[in-house]
Amino acid sequence: MPELPSQVSLESESFGSLAVSGAGAQAVAARLPASGILSKKKGLGVTFWVCAAWVALMILLALLASVLPIKAPNYQDYSAVNVGPSAHHLLGTDDLGRDLLSRVIFGSRVSLVIGFVPIIVGLIVGGALGLLAGYRAGPVDTVLNAVSFVLIAFPALLAVMVIEAFWRPLVLWKLTLMFAFVSAPLLFRVIRATTLSFASREFVVAARATGAKTSRILFRELLPNIVPAAVSFALIGVALLIVLEGSLAFLGLSIGLPTSSLGNIINDGVNSNNLQLNPYIALWPSLYIFLLLTALNLMADRLRSYFDLREVTL
């Protein structure tokens, strides 16, 4: 008999808190245990490692972009405008004769930085606070909880758009900072909830009874149990932020030109008849994002079923 997915918590608290704007609802779906089949102790499976390898390859390409034998992303070759994929231009060129392979790889740098860095910052800040708040209930917990609730209640895409409207020029560190600010309260809630579910378990009580220091309980007893949930949610968070940045870039509200980013390449590909003339411009970055998000979502899903993560009330 397959193990049943646990009922989604219906505590009203979870509604507002789930609300990452834009892609927030996706997180709800993704948070559900997959098919309920738990083929435990069999390793993470081929799919997981293929996905992980794909993500790693993309990160490597982005890191090595400037030493790879590809053309400069903004080099315009007017003898090759709007050409299809060929040996010279593996993915073709755009309406200004720029090499699309190079533009996608350089463009992915923005997406990857914006996807991973704020989540890592958020994990450190939100995670530390969440661990503390979950273990030490009381006024600190109440205050942090309320603050995170208000921060999450305000739709993230909206907040970022409004802030950047008045905080120009927009550069990478500002976006990264804003996105860290968006992701920290979410990660805080996940880690706090997970900590809460462990804080009164026997092994923690036993550790306290033997006179363990708080720091030992936090880092040696609680932390290892929280890592799977945190990593799984962090992967979804990375996917969410990449979507968020892509949406902003598509609207022309992310890093400004001439830096290419996947969203603004897609925007390029949609504007001024480009979709009719050369669908490749929009196609390649779309495909890149699709594959990257699929890999991240599958990894998160696999981790969740592997560690048998129950529904967490955010």
Place this chain on the structure above:
Amino acid sequence: MLRFVANRLVQLVVICFLISIFAFLLVHLLPGDPAKTILGPNDTPANHAILLKQLGLNKGLVSQYVTWITNIFHGNLGASFLTKETVTSSLSEAVPIDLELVIVSQVLALIVAIPMALVAALRPNRAFDKIATTSTFGMLSLPTFVAGPLLVLLFAVTLKWVPATGFNRLSQGLGPNLKSVILPSVALAIGSVTVYYRLLRADLIATLQEDFVTMARSKGLSTRYILVRHVMRPSSFSLLAGAGISIGTLFTGAFVVEILFQLPGIGYQLVNGIYANDYLVVQGMALVAAVAFVVVNFAVDFLLTILDPRVRRA
């Protein structure tokens, strides 16, 4: 029950209040001076002082907030400094568009997701379930700025079934109106289908294992009757919660679709306000969108307590 609702209402008011402060501070505490942006090249000290006085920006923060919020309660959200159109009248044009988008896209999503989930949950892990689950995973990785251009490419550019952009109001006839909203609605529905399918499927599988279903089966009731009368209601709570989040997010998250398809909804106006540095428009629209988001979630919350008495005791 009454006490529960009253409690929630107080929460709602507090959150709305905090959101209004947040929206206000977003614009006021940030580096960058609205008067300077508005004046542009005409920014002489004399002009600057006059404009600051006109905008009320020369007073203290608290009194500015009080003026702003009092005006809002009188239905006055200010006016665009560019077009001189009041924010309220822009809103009255924008909101119907958003409502239509939300309704059409969510109905589409539910029409697809509910039957899919029912069939999949009846025979979990069989062929249909696997195909459906895999394809929703793919849809999870298709953000609107990727799905939108692909839809335009397929249905507007290649097949020429519907116009690529533009909006026909309902007063111009139902046919043209639907033609102009169908593609954007599909683009928005893609994300929701995944959410609804996964939430409902997981809940259905759990409910189908309950004793009362076995009981109904042994009474000889037909599968269809059991599904409709016994299983759907207890399985619909997460779906409803998910719908609340989805709908709330759409009010603020339809930016990309509205810009891509040139539909003058809230998102479109907000983004254009940002492009133009029109700070009262940005502030007003952001406030309305964020409050709509919270109110929708509150309404769903309320609906849930009626459907599922257990929530009240939680």
